[in-house]
Amino acid sequence: MLVLGIETSCDETGVAVYDSRRGLLAHALHSQAALHDQYGGVVPELASRDHIRRVLPLVRSVLHRSGVRESELDAVAFTQGPGLAGALLVGASFANSFAFGLGIPAIGVHHLEGHLLSPLLEGDPPRFPFVALLVSGGHTQLMRVGGVGDYAMLGETLDDAAGEAFDKTAKLLGLGYPGGPALSRLAERGRRDRFALPRPMLDQLEKSGDLDFSFSGLKTAVVTLLRKQAPENNPETAERWRADVAAAFQEAVVDVLVAKSRAAIEHTGMDRLVVAGGVGANLRLRALLNDAAARDGFSVFYPALEFCTDNGAMIALAGAMRLQTKGPPEKSYRFAIHPRWDLADADSVER
Ligand code: KG4
Numbered sequence: 001m002l003v004l005g006i007e008t009s010c011d012e013t014g015v016a017v018y019d020s021r022r023g024l025l026a027h028a029l030h031s032q033a034a035l036h037d038q039y040g041g042v043v044p045e046l047a048s049r050d051h052i053r054r055v056l057p058l059v060r061s062v063l064h065r066s067g068v069r070e071s072e073l074d075a076v077a078f079t080q081g082p083g084l085a086g087a088l089l090v091g092a093s094f095a096n097s098f099a100f101g102l103g104i105p106a107i108g109v110h111h112l113e114g115h116l117l118s119p120l121l122e123g124d125p126p127r128f129p130f131v132a133l134l135v136s137g138g139h140t141q142l143m144r145v146g147g148v149g150d151y152a153m154l155g156e157t158l159d160d161a162a163g164e165a166f167d168k169t170a171k172l173l174g175l176g177y178p179g180g181p182a183l184s185r186l187a188e189r190g191r192r193d194r195f196a197l198p199r200p201m202l203d204q205l206e207k208s209g210d211l212d213f214s215f216s217g218l219k220t221a222v223v224t225l226l227r228k229q230a231p232e233n234n235p236e237t238a239e240r241w242r243a244d245v246a247a248a249f250q251e252a253v254v255d256v257l258v259a260k261s262r263a264a265i266e267h268t269g270m271d272r273l274v275v276a277g278g279v280g281a282n283l284r285l286r287a288l289l290n291d292a293a294a295r296d297g298f299s300v301f302y303p304a305l306e307f308c309t310d311n312g313a314m315i316a317l318a319g320a321m322r323l324q325t326k327g328p329p330e331k332s333y334r335f336a337i338h339p340r341w342d343l344a345d346a347d348s349v350e351r
């Protein structure tokens with residue numbers, strides 16, 4: 001099964017060709033980070049226009065590098081939601097017209113399904129069922145994954161997503177957009193124990209086993225810290241102060257993510273945890289999850305660092321898995337997009 005994958009849900013144009021026998025054949029990504037940096041966040045209209053410019057050249061280049069001819073493709077998979085409406089429309093209309101031209105099916109993929117299946121791109125993939133920790137810029141969820149399309153929510157964030165909290169705190173510390181990677185680099189040089197920040201929702205875990213998250217209070221705690229203990233004028237001390245705040249913040253987020261993941265493994269009686277989404281690239285999170293796994297006796301699976309953030313490979317893979325498990329969708333080329341879409345309803349909406 002040869003599937004072309006197209007991801008355009010936010011600020012990255014991702015394209016890939018996946019072969020269900022040989023694995024990933026080629027992929028390419030264009031990040032719009034530089035385009036949006038000056039605005040401090042993604043500008044939806046600029047994102048849509050940039051996807052229009054990039055998608056076709058990227059498809060040509062990926063097909064060329066994969067050695068696959070258009071006529072050999074079995075399907076085109078595209079991100080159908082959730083995401084920015086205009087950005088999703090670019091991918092959906094491109095994928096449907098390309099598939100129509102070739103007479104093959106176009107398969108709508110849920111963006112988060114792509115993320116949580118992304119560790120299956122690796123050499124030693126996890127078997128179903130497993131617990132998935134999805135930590136991206138827009139979502140923070142713990143799910144029980146029984147198979148393709150079989151997703152049960154165990155817990156999710158009540159306010160900011162983990163990646164969003166990283167980005168907002170990075171902004172407070174004067175780092176660019178997206179701030180997650182920059183904040184975690186700064187945190188490497190900081191002391192984790194200089195400032196005590198709250199661990200939101202950990203009490204609830206102890207009391208009632210609640211697996212939900214809340215990160216907006218943590219950002220507020222950083223604002224308060226900034227107000228109360230502004231760094232001195234000395235640039236050297238100021239830099240150390242910022243690194244210590246970054247380290248304290250990262251440690252608080254990671255502690256909560258690790259504690260809830262361990263509890264989800266315990267509650268479900270499973271022994272496999274899959275971590276996916278942009279924050280899954282965080283090395284401190286990986287280190288503490290690996291420690292917990294060794295202690296508690298479960299295995300953790302991650303996508304390669306480059307496939308933690310948005311990419312076309314995970315969409316091509318999810319499309320190929322859908323094709324294999326659910327068969328080809330109707331070739332109607334009537335497409336809908338779903339800017340808001342719960343993963344638990346992945347199979348109950350119009351595709
Ligand atoms: O999965 P993703 O590419 O996009 C969404 O679907 O949202 O995730 C992007 C998020 C951003 O918030 C970014 O700051 C965060 O992932 N991120 C990180 C790291 N790398 C990316 N957060 C913490 N540490 C990192 N190393």
Ligand code: ZN
Nearest residue numbers: 115136309310
């Ligand atoms: Zn994503």
